[in-house]
Amino acid sequence: MASVHEYRTRKGKRWWYVSYRDAEDVQHTKRGFTRKCDAEDYAARMLVSINDGDYIDPQLGxxxxxxxxxxxxxxxxxxxxxxxxxxxxxxxxxxxxxxxxxxxxxxxxxxxxxxxxxxxxxxxxxxxxxxxxxxxxxxxxxxxxDGVMRRNPCEGVQLPRKTHKARTYLTVEQLLALADAAGGHRAVILTLGFCGCGSVSCARCASRTWTLNVRACWCDIASCVSMASTSRGCRRRMSAARCLWPLP
Structure with a gap:
């Protein structure tokens, strides 16, 4: 139930306010209408939203x-x-x-x-x-x-398009030369270069197969290097070149 009432401001002006109860029978009041028709329109909209179950308490917003x-x-x-x-x-x-x-x-x-x-x-x-x-x-x-607001103001916002930058890759000859120059880290360089695997320390050789079983990876979280699971939390299996064996 909603009703419109008249009241006088301190300067003697005639204004209106709306009084209504929500679905939980809590009393609400909305003041400040300079025209009676505006107050009646607001009262009607509140009544419809309450009856339709779409009412949102303005205080929650x-x-x-x-x-x-x-x-x-x-x-x-x-x-x-x-x-x-x-x-x-x-x-x-x-x-x-x-x-x-x-x-x-x-x-x-x-x-x-x-x-x-x-x-x-x-x-x-x-x-x-x-x-x-x-x-x-x-x-x-x-x-x-949570019923705090009726509509999401972010809906329909136009976002900038992503542009993909051209990537530069080493040739096989360049990668092998880099690995040879890395000394004791040769296997690590080859693994990263041929497998694209960011988790060398967690890689394990599959028995009698030319594959790597990746269980976890290193990642940068808030400027701190941490261990994280692979995508979807499962092991990732990838092919590896013969030149990687034996992998430490």
Missing amino acids: KVSVNHLAATWLEGKKGAVKPKYWGDLESSWRVHVQPKWGRRQVGKLRYSEVQAWVSAMGAERSATIVRRAYDVLNGVCKLAVK
Whole structure:
């Protein structure tokens, strides 16, 4: 049930406020309408949203992005690989928090997010921009799922396209020359060069086969080298050249 009431300001002006109860029978009041028709329109919209089950308490939208981001990052910690989580946390701290951290999540607007992405795209690479967007988008998705906001302001934002840089590779002759010059690290250089394997210390030779079983890899997480599992948490099997044997 929603109703419209008249009241007088300190200056004697006639304004209106709306009084209504939500689905949990909690009383709410919205003041500041200078026209009665605006108050009636607001009351009608609140009544429809309550009856349809889409009502969101305006007070919930006042929660800060900082608060929701902490919850979102904590939830991601056990769901993604440590390397990716470190990238998300760094992107939040460097690019997202300074801009959006203190803002109320319910007051974020699509136009603001698009302007932020476009401005950052003029100075940063597409990869950095997209990761920062993914962080903010993830926080807003959490807000929608928690019933804090009705729509995600990040939906439909145009992102910069990734450009793939041309890569330069050593020829077989150059790789063999480099390995010979590496002395005792010859096997390591050949493994990296022929297998593309970033986990030499964890590689094991498969018995009587010319393959490597990779169980884990080294990765850079927040400027610290750490051990991480391979993709999907399973061993990776890759072919290896005969010149690698015997591999220590």
